[in-house]
Amino acid sequence: MNKVEVINAYPFLLNGEWKDSTSERTIEIESPSGAETPGVQAMTESEVNAAVTGAKDAQKNWARKSFAERAQLLYAWADELLLMKDEIAETIMKEVGKGFASAEKEVVRTADFITYTAEEGKRLHGELINGGSFNSGSANKFALVNRNPVGVVLAISPFNYPVNLAAAKIAPALIGGNAVVFKPATQGALSGTLMIKALDMAGLPSGLVNLVTGKGSEIGDHLITHPQIDLINFTGGSETGKSISQKAAMVPVILELGGKDPAIVLEDADLDKAAADIVSGGYSYSGQRCTAIKRVLVQDEKADALVANIKDKMDSLKIGAPEDNADVTPLISSKAADYVTGLIDNAIEKGANVVSGNHREGNLIYPTLLDGVTTDMKIAWEEPFGPVIPVLRVKNVDEAISIANESEYGLQASIFTKNMEQAIQIGHELEVGSVQVNGKTERGPDHFPFLGVKSSGVGVQGIRKGIESMTREKVTVLNMTQG
Numbered sequence: 001m002n003k004v005e006v007i008n009a010y011p012f013l014l015n016g017e018w019k020d021s022t023s024e025r026t027i028e029i030e031s032p033s034g035a036e037t038p039g040v041q042a043m044t045e046s047e048v049n050a051a052v053t054g055a056k057d058a059q060k061n062w063a064r065k066s067f068a069e070r071a072q073l074l075y076a077w078a079d080e081l082l083l084m085k086d087e088i089a090e091t092i093m094k095e096v097g098k099g100f101a102s103a104e105k106e107v108v109r110t111a112d113f114i115t116y117t118a119e120e121g122k123r124l125h126g127e128l129i130n131g132g133s134f135n136s137g138s139a140n141k142f143a144l145v146n147r148n149p150v151g152v153v154l155a156i157s158p159f160n161y162p163v164n165l166a167a168a169k170i171a172p173a174l175i176g177g178n179a180v181v182f183k184p185a186t187q188g189a190l191s192g193t194l195m196i197k198a199l200d201m202a203g204l205p206s207g208l209v210n211l212v213t214g215k216g217s218e219i220g221d222h223l224i225t226h227p228q229i230d231l232i233n234f235t236g237g238s239e240t241g242k243s244i245s246q247k248a249a250m251v252p253v254i255l256e257l258g259g260k261d262p263a264i265v266l267e268d269a270d271l272d273k274a275a276a277d278i279v280s281g282g283y284s285y286s287g288q289r290c291t292a293i294k295r296v297l298v299q300d301e302k303a304d305a306l307v308a309n310i311k312d313k314m315d316s317l318k319i320g321a322p323e324d325n326a327d328v329t330p331l332i333s334s335k336a337a338d339y340v341t342g343l344i345d346n347a348i349e350k351g352a353n354v355v356s357g358n359h360r361e362g363n364l365i366y367p368t369l370l371d372g373v374t375t376d377m378k379i380a381w382e383e384p385f386g387p388v389i390p391v392l393r394v395k396n397v398d399e400a401i402s403i404a405n406e407s408e409y410g411l412q413a414s415i416f417t418k419n420m421e422q423a424i425q426i427g428h429e430l431e432v433g434s435v436q437v438n439g440k441t442e443r444g445p446d447h448f449p450f451l452g453v454k455s456s457g458v459g460v461q462g463i464r465k466g467i468e469s470m471t472r473e474k475v476t477v478l479n480m481t482q483g
């Protein structure tokens with residue numbers, strides 16, 4: 001392995017070598033908290049081509065390795081990540097403004113994810129189907145169904161979990177026998193680079209994972225339409241996801257996109273539990289999570305009590321700098337903060353009440369709770385990706401379901417009630433990937449299937465499902481001679 005030399009900009013990994021771009025251009029990373037950070041390389045199209053073709057070549061050998069051999073690389077990667085935990089957590093903290101303790105948790109969760117993926121890969125097995133089970137079939141035929149790699153996976157990760165959501169694509173792809181071209185979000189690319197450094201230290205074969213850095217607006221289309229990319233696994237905004245899906249044409253995509261997850265609070269709910277989950281589900285990491293609770297639909301009878309309870313619990317949120325482990329920290333960019341402010345202003349203009357918050361210092365937006373939100377306000381439908389929760393009061397369960405389903409998104413939903421039968425019934429009617437009964441919306445534990453419907457995504461992830469989604473079935477039919 002070549003040593004990673006970082007002066008002003010991190011190098012990228014191309015076919016086993018850490019390099020600076022021949023473009024001689026670097027991209028600055030703007031820290032939300034104003035911390036000093038290095039930049040990353042602005043790679044050229046020809047370097048991107050070399051990354052894809054190098055991965056294509058490396059994949060052939062990798063696919064021949066046994067699951068146990070592939071698992072060894074993943075175990076070693078998890079170990080290296082843990083050894084680099086502090087350095088990576090500090091980089092996450094500076095680069096994307098996440099509290100240090102949460103950043104550390106992200107690294108540990110990622111190591112756990114990778115180890116579990118190695119284990120799960122070793123448990124993958126195919127099946128044998130008897131031809132004679134079909135009326136007009138033949139008892140002399142057997143289908144052996146196995147899972148084969150798809151080839152080169154393009155993994156594009158978002159800023160908010162720059163390590164976890166990157167490894168959640170790379171590890172399942174690798175155990176399945178694929179090579180990976182990894183393109184981190186520009187803000188997140190430093191953490192992503194360190195994560196790849198850990199993989200390189202673990203003994204990554206040359207070219208098996210190539211790291212591509214640069215502006216999505218400059219090299220994104222070139223990458224996603226590259227003829228040697230066999231599958232695209234993207235996490236990020238719904239607009240970008242839709243555009244990738246159109247441009248990818250016949251190339252399969254896995255998309256984890258936005259959400260507008262409702263917390264539906266029924267009249268028999270444990271309000272204390274619901275309020276606690278709404279506060280932690282809605283405001284942690286400043287609401288910059290696809291699975292954050294992004295609206296509350298509460299039955300009229302309990303609305304006053306719930307709002308008061310949420311407001312009380314908001315007092316314990318720590319607001320400030322990521323270095324101080326605050327829950328609510330400056331948003332990723334001024335553009336993101338302006339967007340959130342615009343949604344709050346629009347709601348207030350249309351008559352929403354500010355129960356708490358609506359205060360901004362630079363990109364730091366104080367946790368904001370809006371009551372009396374109605375369906376003509378943008379905040380009822382749009383995804384703020386910031387620390388603001390709108391409360392919509394509903395007459396009954398049917399109205400809650402109807403407003404929940406009117407959203408263009410369909411990631412998750414929470415239902416708070418003591419009536420399990422009713423919860424299951426409502427869950428059936430909600431157009432979402434997952435329903436949480438008496439709990440906040442969230443992706444983990446990471447071995448649960450994770451998916452969104454409508455504008456929230458395509459395909460299924462979660463460790464086992466992720467491996468399945470990035471491999472394809474191969475059927476070998478044995479035609480036996482009658483003996």
Ligand code: G3H
Nearest residue numbers: 160289290291442443444
């Ligand atoms: O931002 C999207 C993530 O998949 C959310 O993950 O529920 O663990 O925060 P999380």
